[in-house]
Amino acid sequence: MDKEILNLEEAAELFGVSVKTFIKLLKEEKVPGRKIGREWRFSKKALIDWLSSGDSQAYSSSEAETRDFFDKIAPEWEKIRASYYDESIKSRIFEMGILDKNFTVMDIGCGDGYISRAVARSVNKVIAVDISREMLRELEKKAKESGIENIQAVESDGRDVPVDDGSIDVIFASMYLHHIEEPDIAVKEMSRLLKPGGMVFLADFHEHDNMELMEKMHDLWPGFKTGAIKKLFEKNGFKNICIETLDSDIIKYGQKPMEKIFVLTAVKE
Ligand SMILES: C[S@@+](CC[C@H](N)C(=O)[O-])C[C@H]1O[C@@H](n2cnc3c(N)ncnc32)[C@H](O)[C@@H]1O
Known part of the structure; x- marks a missing residue:
């Protein structure tokens, strides 16, 4: 996946989760991304940065x-x-x-x-x-x-x-x-x-x-x-x-x- 700008399916694939799970994530968390018209677009770099800035202790202990x-x-x-x-x-x-x-x-x-x-x-x-x-x-x-x-x-x-x-x-x-x-x-x-x-x-x-x-x-x-x-x-x-x-x-x-x-x-x- 060399593209820098990803659609919904590609972003879900990048995270290795289903589209359904990714949509749930979009609703529950502040994932970097924008809806342009009816289509979601994500910066691959921003998604990776967001993922790596997570703090496991903040999560559902x-x-x-x-x-x-x-x-x-x-x-x-x-x-x-x-x-x-x-x-x-x-x-x-x-x-x-x-x-x-x-x-x-x-x-x-x-x-x-x-x-x-x-x-x-x-x-x-x-x-x-x-x-x-x-x-x-x-x-x-x-x-x-x-x-x-x-x-x-x-x-x-x-x-x-x-x-x-x-x-x-x-x-x-x-x-x-x-x-x-x-x-x-x-x-x-x-x-x-x-x-x-x-x-x-x-x-x-x-x-x-x-x-x-x-x-x-x-x-x-x-x-x-x-x-x-x-x-x-x-x-x-x-x-x-x-x-x-x-x-x-x-x-x-x-x-x-x-x-x-x-x-x-x-x-x-
Ligand atoms: C169902 S309430 C009972 C409160 C009180 N004993 C009563 O009967 O009204 C359970 C309480 O346990 C506390 N609690 C839950 N996990 C705890 C933990 N790991 N250590 C100390 N308190 C905890 C909660 O904050 C909550 O105040």
Whole structure:
């Protein structure tokens, strides 16, 4: 292909993709090219320059997409969350009586503080961790409005939280794990952070096949199988693993009953 000016088919061929894929690229990205009359024309050199100036890190790392998604919906999260699951996850924490005034607890994937704000007055300190700066901003704003002063917000991807080994009494993770590319690493990190005898309280979906929900909420996992999630915690140094299904008949997603939510509790060995 010696020509300097390419038509649509030639430009697609240069990139080694189908015309359909190339047209999609034209719609989604700022590809250098012009429509002259009804015909697309591209400079071969400009296309090669554009390609080589790309930065792979800016592209669809699922983690970056998740962060951008939650950054965008942070101000609406409370409303979205309420139409997505109710207060029963929080209620279980209090029913279980697992809080203590001397505890330092952590809420990973804390969002706007659905759990952090609920437990703050029952513990000494809450470390609230999230990958989304905007979610943390919402949490800080709402905590301040309620006069809560013992929540420390930490921006982190949950793989390498800047907190000492064995320093946490209870870790909460509500509807977090299905957003994580490698749940094994996230659970290993929970194990590192907990004191021996410390507890994890995790709420998530039982495995489901609601692809519409997954797509809409940018979920990476369609929930988890009970056996698989149990093994994941056993493998990472947890014992006394209990899994119970919340009564989610009352929890609705749109008009449909919500996918079943489970609560897992486990103790760090
Ligand atoms: C479905 S929301 C749940 C928020 C809150 N726990 C609740 O129950 O309302 C999932 C949260 O996990 C956060 N998250 C997703 N991936 C994460 C990661 N790798 N590290 C830390 N937080 C993450 C999102 O930013 C979002 O705030």
